[in-house]
Amino acid sequence: MSTTPPSTAPNGRSRVFSESDEIQILKCLIRDTKSIPPPITTVGTSTINRIIKRLDHRFTVSQITDKIRRLRDKHHNHARNRALVRNHHDRRIFKLSKRIWGKKATPRKKNSKSEDQGAIEMGGDGVEKLDKFPYLVAEFSKVLPDNEVWKQKMKRVEEEKLRKMDQEWVMLKVEEAKLVAKKAELIQQQIMEVMGGNGSANGV
Numbered sequence: 475m476s477t478t479p480p481s482t483a484p485n486g487r488s489r490v491f492s493e494s495d496e497i498q499i500l501k502c503l504i505r506d507t508k509s510i511p512p513p514i515t516t517v518g519t520s521t522i523n524r525i526i527k528r529l530d531h532r533f534t535v536s537q538i539t540d541k542i543r544r545l546r547d548k549h550h551n552h553a554r555n556r557a558l559v560r561n562h563h564d565r566r567i568f569k570l571s572k573r574i575w576g577k578k579a580t581p582r583k584k585n586s587k588s589e590d591q592g593a594i595e596m597g598g599d600g601v602e603k604l605d606k607f608p609y610l611v612a613e614f615s616k617v618l619p620d621n622e623v624w625k626q627k628m629k630r631v632e633e634e635k636l637r638k639m640d641q642e643w644v645m646l647k648v649e650e651a652k653l654v655a656k657k658a659e660l661i662q663q664q665i666m667e668v669m670g671g672n673g674s675a676n677g678v
Contacts, residue, residue, distance in 0.1 A: 490533075491541055493563050499525055499541060500570040513575040515630055517542055549575050601633045609643035610636065 491499075506521040507514050522538050533541075549571035552559050559568050604611050604625065611628075618624050628636065 490537065495529055496545065496567060497570070498528055499538070500545065500567065500574065502528055503542070503574050504570065507574065510626065512573065513577060516626070545571060546575050601629055601636060604628060607636050607640035609647065610640040613643055
């Protein structure tokens with residue numbers, strides 16, 4: 475596939491990525507994330523590698539990752555101020571980006587497979603890692619042991635909300651511990667009442 479050579483950006487500097495490169499990057503992202511509801515918060519390393527191979531110009535992983543972040547930021551800017559969408563390329567970029575980072579995109583078919591283990595965090599309103607919420611994650615893992623989709627969805631939830639949910643499980647476990655202690659105390663008390671001073675269950 476041929477790619478339009480990099481041109482000169484409005485600020486006078488040479489563009490590393492051409493307009494055609496930007497379109498190809500977005501199309502590749504759409505294909506690779508079609509089973510995940512937008513907005514997309516992570517991009518797998520396998521997707522990054524496919525983008526590199528698809529483009530005629532050989533870019534590094536860091537260049538592609540940075541470009542994806544810039545495209546995402548550009549989409550958010552355009553979404554907030556549509557006056558920034560000035561030409562045909564901007565309109566095309568915005569239309570494609572909306573399928574990746576738009577909040578009201580058409581729901582997509584769910585996939586039980588998770589993102590690559592080497593996924594690159596794209597940021598947003600969610601969280602990067604779930605290890606801050608061990609009790610919440612542990613309970614979800616028990617109920618949904620063979621379903622990894624919940625992890626991706628959980629990362630999109632605000633950190634404060636996840637912290638509150640995790641704390642609810644902490645409080646529940648504290649109550650469970652108190653109940654176990656109370657049961658032990660109760661059975662000991664009742665044994666003493668039943669056994670009296672005989673000292674054994676057989677009354678000997």
